[in-house]
Every structure is written in structure tokens, then in C-alpha cells.
Amino acid sequence: xxxxxxxxxxxxxxxxxxxxxxxxxxxxxxxxxxxxxxxxxxxxxxxxxxxxxxxxxxxxxxxxxxxxxxxxxxxxxxxxxxxxxxxxxxxxxxxxxxxxxxxxxxxxxxxxxxxxxxxxxxxxxxxxxxxxxxxxxxxxxxxxxxxxxxxxxxxxxxxxxxxxxxxxxxxxxxxxxxxxxxxxxx
Amino acid sequence: xxxxxxxxxxxxxxxxxxxxxxxxxxxxxxxxxxxxxxxxxxxxxxxxxxxxxxxxxxxxxxxxxxxxxxxxxxxxxxxxxxxxxxxxxxxxxxxxxxxxxx
Numbered sequence: 554x555x556x557x558x559x560x561x562x563x564x565x566x567x568x569x570x571x572x573x574x575x576x577x578x579x580x581x582x583x584x585x586x587x588x589x590x591x592x593x594x595x596x597x598x599x600x601x602x603x604x605x606x607x608x609x610x611x612x613x614x615x616x617x618x619x620x621x622x623x624x625x626x627x628x629x630x631x632x633x634x635x636x637x638x639x640x641x642x643x644x645x646x647x648x649x650x651x652x653x654x655x656x657x658x659x660x661x662x663x664x665x666x667x668x669x670x671x672x673x674x675x676x677x678x679x680x681x682x683x684x685x686x687x688x689x690x691x692x693x694x695x696x697x698x699x700x701x702x703x704x705x706x707x708x709x710x711x712x713x714x715x716x717x718x719x720x721x722x723x724x725x726x727x728x729x730x731x732x733x734x735x736x737x738x739x
Numbered sequence: 740x741x742x743x744x745x746x747x748x749x750x751x752x753x754x755x756x757x758x759x760x761x762x763x764x765x766x767x768x769x770x771x772x773x774x775x776x777x778x779x780x781x782x783x784x785x786x787x788x789x790x791x792x793x794x795x796x797x798x799x800x801x802x803x804x805x806x807x808x809x810x811x812x813x814x815x816x817x818x819x820x821x822x823x824x825x826x827x828x829x830x831x832x833x834x835x836x837x838x839x840x841x
Contacts, residue, residue: 554837555756555757555837557779557836557838560777560834561767561831561833561834562764563769563831564831
């Protein structure tokens with residue numbers, strides 16, 4: 554039994570290109586729009602975007618400003634966020650619809666800055682603020698701040714303080730979940 | 740003059756052992772799936788009186804991952820060996836071998 558010396562290897566993952574693009578659909582027209590891209594819950598930039606990311610499973614999310622509502626990915630997937638398994642270079646296009654009837658929800662703090670918040674309609678997660686959903690009629694709306702240690706709930710922009718709350722969507726409704734920043738110095 | 744009986748002694752050489760086992764790698768920073776060749780050198784305590792088979796076991800993080808069999812020729816005082824290795828996940832790995840005459 555003659556044991557050799559030991560060699561220590563550091564093995565890094567392989568990296569591939571992820572390209573994310575986005576388009577809007579409006580009255581049969583398809584045109585490019587700019588949306589925010591989040592990879593593994595971290596803002597990665599705006600479309601069109603190409604990033605080198607490590608091989609493996611990743612969470613991909615795209616967020617458009619109102620009144621654009623996410624519809625589907627070019628490969629047919631309708632989940633947003635979605636999981637992607639990176640094993641080679643990949644290009645994905647997110648398609649959004651220009652909404653004239655629906656609910657657009659944003660989340661802001663007392664300084665007007667965007668608050669990271671999950672939005673739920675009728676108890677179902679529909680996206681992170683800002684998010685636009687194609688609904689009408691009476692629904693339950695809830696905002697859940699993702700950083701409650703930094704933001705304190707204040708009210709909705711129409712003055713309602715309940716959260717969750719009921720909201721009657723007639724036509725196009727834009728509403729903001731308002732928070733107070735409590736995190737100290739900005 | 741009275742001679743005693745004669746005792747005949749047969750003296751054999753001590754068994755040859757592997758006294759040193761050294762491995763080297765061309766690099767230690769790799770990418771997942773990248774294959775490299777590890778080179779090893781065995782040194783014997785003496786020249787082999789006859790050819791001998793050698794079993795080399797490769798361990799990664801103290802777990803056996805592969806075996807290699809080589810034959811050292813008669814008269815040799817050492818031998819080189821090599822094998823390929825790759826890793827299928829990112830991380831840190833320790834690799835060593837254990838060499839034994841068969």
C-alpha cells in the first residue's frame with residue numbers, strides 16, 4: 554500500500570450565453586419592447602440582454618411596465634417566472650400584450666422608488682410589481698413586500714388600507730401599493 | 740580432523756516494494772467536464788527480478804473511483820502510469836492513488 558501525494562482540484566461550472574428578448578403584441582402587430590430581466594431573483598438588466606450564466610437550473614423572470622401583460626415565451630412556456638436548464642447557449646423571447654382592460658399593480662415607497670413586492674390576485678401569484686393582468690370584475694388583490702424589514706405597509710393609492718383588499722376592475726385600472734421605507738439612510 | 744555436517748543456506752533478496760508514488764497534474768483549476776491526464780511515477784526498492792503486475796486505485800475525496808492495472812517489466816526499478824479524470828459538478832476535489840503489487 555503506497556499512497557501518493559494528494560492533488561486538490563478546483564472545478565468551476567461551465568458557462569453559456571442566455572439571451573432574452575421581448576416583444577409586444579398589439580392589434581395584430583408585434584414590436585420590440587424593453588422589459589426588466591431577473592435571473593435567480595437578481596436584476597440582470599433590460600432586454601435585449603445576453604448574459605453568461607453557469608450551467609444548470611436557473612429561475613428566469615421578466616417584468617414589463619404597465620400596461621403590458623406577460624403572455625408567453627417563444628418556446629411556448631407560459632410560466633413567468635420560469636425555470637430554465639442551461640446546458641448550451643439559449644435564446645428566449647418573452648411576449649407581452651398591450652392591455653386596455655385589466656389591472657396594473659405597482660409598488661412604491663414614500664420616496665417614489667419601486668418596492669420589491671409579489672402581487673396576488675384571488676390568492677394566486679401573478680408576478681412581481683409592476684405587473685399587469687388581463688382581468689375584469691371583482692377580485693381580491695394583495696401585495697406582499699419581499700423585504701418587510703425595509704418597507705412598512707401604508708395603503709393603496711386609492712386610499713384603501715386593507716391588504717388583501719377587494720377591487721372591482723372596470724376597464725383599465727392602475728393601482729399602487731404604497732409602502733414607507735423604514736430601512737434608515739438610503 | 741573430524742568435519743561436521745554441512746548446512747546449506749539459501750539467501751533470497753528481500754521482496755521488492757513500492758517505495759514512492761508521486762502524481763502530477765498539468766493544472767488544478769478545471770471546468771466541469773474537462774478531461775485531464777494525471778501522470779504518476781512509482782519507484783521500487785530494487786530492480787524487479789521478474790515482471791510484476793501493479794494495481795493502482797484512484798480515490799477522489801477518499802472515495803474509490805477507478806482502478807488501473809499496469810505491468811512493470813523485469814529489471815525495472817520504477818515505472819510511470821497515467822490516467823484521465825474529469826469532474827461532472829463544480830466544487831473542490833482531492834485526488835490521490837494507492838499502488839500495490841498484485
